[in-house]
Amino acid sequence: MNTIIVGTQWGDEGKGKIIDILSAKVDYIVRYQGGSNAGHTVVVNGKEYVFHLIPSGILHKGKICCIGNGVVVDPQALIKEIKGLPKGDVGNRLKISSLAHVILPYHKVLDRLRETKRTNKIGTTGRGIGPCYSDKINRCGIRMADLLNAAVFKEKLKDNLKEKNEIFEKVYKQNGFDFNSIYGEYLDYGKYLSKYICNVTSLLNKAASGKKDILLEGAQGTFLDIDFGSYPFVTSSSATAGGACAGTGLSPVKIDKVVGVAKAYTTRVGEGPFPAEFDPSFGEFIRKKGNEFGATTGRPRRCGWFDSVMVSESILLNGITELAIMKLDILNGIKKIKICTAYKYKGRLFKEFPDDLEAAKFAKPVYKEMPGWEEPIDKAKNFLDLPLNAKKYVSLLRDILKVKITMVSVGSSRDNTIFLD
Ligand code: IMP
16 A cells, blocks of 8 residues: 655644654655655654654664655755664665755755845745755756766766856855865765665665555645645645655556645744734744744744635645544634635635735635634543544534544644544
């Protein structure tokens, strides 16, 4: 069984926990897009691990963990992560696609400089993601395979620096980068990573033909997708289920199911439209209660009500066959709970997220309201253990979204999860 896990909102839905649960049942776990802008926190035996690039499944003994061609790899960040892993058989279990593109120091600096020049800031993570994907599309990117061939790397880096240094000096009025220091440093990274770099595409297709189970984990979320997200306030990769095949080379006919992950409310980091956003004081309250701060940058997340317009669209475009609802416990003790079911702008009712930036920015949410529940729910093991109104909330989401809800998370640990048939 090959499964894609995808975020249905603006990322940070709690995919890390679902990936951790589902990892136990598969043979291969694969990242298919994004880079070290992502952050998954996993706690094992009281020790906290934050993963930015390596699939968190690496903590499950015997699982093969792959970084697909669709990921942009910062070798420095990756090596730091590898060194922080528990000692063991990691060397045999981590595989990096030779086709994955490399984030270089000039990508990170360009990311920050471009952001300072923009009138409408995106609020990027500053990890060089956009500039690295731009080079990929511009066909001047440097791939993991290039770090293993000194002559190829030399020529590509020289070409890149010729152009980039001119941009740094003429557009941004600052010094460019020195060829020798990047060249030496990144060749060393290549040497260190060489034992992990391989043809991940053929590995995965052979594994699928051999009836192995593969979990493809998406980073960020559907509304941060470069095509379907709230553009331009998005990341630069295909964070939707479609990206899983392009980002790994696993054939689409080998995908069996798509699991969507949605938080019981909505959050977003960075700039951009957010129709169901809370007012500042309630937003502050939920941010603290839900510890809504970025795992990568520590930035406060903006918070709002569950937006069924967005999640319905995600279900449709990702072909989501089942949905996990996360952090339901954060809504404990709230008197009135709202679900955004449409938006209104200039007399028009929107049942889909507006493509027009002005409408998306100024649209007013239309809400369905219901009473909340008082009791803590983190001890609930079954759906029936939940307070009546918590059950009603989950059932209402299921009815509005017309999707099977198979998991409800009521706390941070693996045990705080309700599984539904
Ligand atoms: P970039 O991916 O660093 O270019 O950032 C583009 C947008 O995506 C910004 O609004 C970021 O805050 C957002 N973003 C990127 N990665 C994540 C993530 O893992 N979770 C939530 N938001 C993210």
